[in-house]
Amino acid sequence: MTITDAPPAGPSDSPPSGSAGDSPLGNLAVIAISAIVVSIVAILGAIAVTALIAGGGSSEDAVTTSQLNVTLSEFAIDGELTAPAGQVVLNISNEGSLDHNVVVRGSNLRSQMLAAGGSTVLDLGELAPGTYELFCEVAGHEASGMVHDLVITEGGSAADDAAAPTAGDGGHEGMDAEAMDLRMVESMLAFPAETEGSGNQLLEFEVDADGTKIFELTAAVTQWERSPGEFVDAWSYNGIVPGPQIKVDVGDNVRVILHNETPMGTDIHWHGIKTPNDQDGVSPITQDPVSSGETYVYEFVADQPAIGMYHAHLHSQVSVPNGMFGSFVIGENPYPYGQTISGVEIPMDLEPVVDMPMVINDAGVIGLTLNGKSFPATEPLVLEQGDWAAVHYYNEGLTDHPMHLHQMPQLVYAKDGIPLDHPYWADTINVAPGERYSVLFEAKDLGTWVWHCHILTHVEREEGMFGMVTAVVVTEAGS
Numbered sequence: 001m002t003i004t005d006a007p008p009a010g011p012s013d014s015p016p017s018g019s020a021g022d023s024p025l026g027n028l029a030v031i032a033i034s035a036i037v038v039s040i041v042a043i044l045g046a047i048a049v050t051a052l053i054a055g056g057g058s059s060e061d062a063v064t065t066s067q068l069n070v071t072l073s074e075f076a077i078d079g080e081l082t083a084p085a086g087q088v089v090l091n092i093s094n095e096g097s098l099d100h101n102v103v104v105r106g107s108n109l110r111s112q113m114l115a116a117g118g119s120t121v122l123d124l125g126e127l128a129p130g131t132y133e134l135f136c137e138v139a140g141h142e143a144s145g146m147v148h149d150l151v152i153t154e155g156g157s158a159a160d161d162a163a164a165p166t167a168g169d170g171g172h173e174g175m176d177a178e179a180m181d182l183r184m185v186e187s188m189l190a191f192p193a194e195t196e197g198s199g200n201q202l203l204e205f206e207v208d209a210d211g212t213k214i215f216e217l218t219a220a221v222t223q224w225e226r227s228p229g230e231f232v233d234a235w236s237y238n239g240i241v242p243g244p245q246i247k248v249d250v251g252d253n254v255r256v257i258l259h260n261e262t263p264m265g266t267d268i269h270w271h272g273i274k275t276p277n278d279q280d281g282v283s284p285i286t287q288d289p290v291s292s293g294e295t296y297v298y299e300f301v302a303d304q305p306a307i308g309m310y311h312a313h314l315h316s317q318v319s320v321p322n323g324m325f326g327s328f329v330i331g332e333n334p335y336p337y338g339q340t341i342s343g344v345e346i347p348m349d350l351e352p353v354v355d356m357p358m359v360i361n362d363a364g365v366i367g368l369t370l371n372g373k374s375f376p377a378t379e380p381l382v383l384e385q386g387d388w389a390a391v392h393y394y395n396e397g398l399t400d401h402p403m404h405l406h407q408m409p410q411l412v413y414a415k416d417g418i419p420l421d422h423p424y425w426a427d428t429i430n431v432a433p434g435e436r437y438s439v440l441f442e443a444k445d446l447g448t449w450v451w452h453c454h455i456l457t458h459v460e461r462e463e464g465m466f467g468m469v470t471a472v473v474v475t476e477a478g479s
Helices: 024-054 177-189
Strands: 065-073 076-078 082-084 086-094 119-127 130-135 147-153 213-227 230-237 246-248 253-260 269-271 295-301 306-311 325-330 354-363 367-370 381-384 388-395 401-405 410-415 418-426 428-431 436-442 447-453 469-475
Touching (some): 325 388
Parallel strands (some): 065 086
Antiparallel strands (some): 388 436
16 A cells, blocks of 8 residues: 655645634534544444453454365365364365365365356354365265365464465375386286275075075174275175175075164165065165164065166165175076177177176275275286176266276176167276176287276376276186
């Protein structure tokens, strides 16, 4: 601000003859103005005293308000997120191309979902000193890098304290290109890594006197190693993620006994499996919730072929992303024997050496995984040259995943367990939540072939390769 000098006085400081300064009326005017000024000063003083009393008697006790700018993009939360204790307001803008939001971990504080170019203000209220974790709750975004610490200091200026780490540096601060390359390569060479636990194991059953096949599932929160050394509290069936495979023949009478050891009520929905309405597993519509500690029995006839899955329906936003899902197959696989598709003849005597589920997830504590494991803990598929493999993609996540297999075209022959009249070849299969795609492929060429989701932030990040990637290893026949 520029301060200008007062204008110079006129040739004489004395008021001109006949002015208010010399008349009784003028004197009265001066007295009146002085009284008004005194009144205003008194009012302002009273207001100041009142403010000090309301603030505890000292202006130093007033709550500090910090305005912090937060930028969202693919896939980072950026900003100098350090502030002194007190009121904290986040000014959030989405500079990415996808929808994003900001959530404070362990609280109900969350921003609205922002489309590309959108902005909003999130008032966090008064925050005590400590570290608060911010993340984007869109499926897969946190695991791809959208997480950032908000550091609240004891007081004083935020500039006096160490700045919080900025997510935008990608973990590469101080690293040259060679070091970045080395980190990525080392992460890839760690594959395959051994971890505890293996999902998709075939569920054994007992046979009742009338021929009924009896299966037992226990829903519980259990420890699960999703990647080397990373144990999470998974919501599981029989202690594994994905839950055990259920396989029966067409015409079987099926009884499933569910034991609920989770802390909440639950049920089982038979997704893609034909059942009577009262066995559909949607509480409280088709049944009462199965309370914690209770047991419930489902029973139905598997009267038609299916490639389905099972998962909780009640509190599914918690239990399913965190691991409570599994595959359910009825009858024979509907292979397109003898058909010629885009010039490729499928053998009449086709016998795939493997018929496996590939269960996709992207949220909860399980996160970006294939069959419950994150790279490098994902399991490679080892085939001999000339082998055929059948794979069923199951998406139990919250977003689409385009599954790409290098150099081996995939023959899509069934969708949601329904055989296609016109099977087709593709190298990338987009699988939406709840969908199942059944594919065949032949291992023709020797080598290790990468197999992954083609949303690249679901397989690579600054720390290296992770998430939804595995490989098909083709060896020489008879080796």
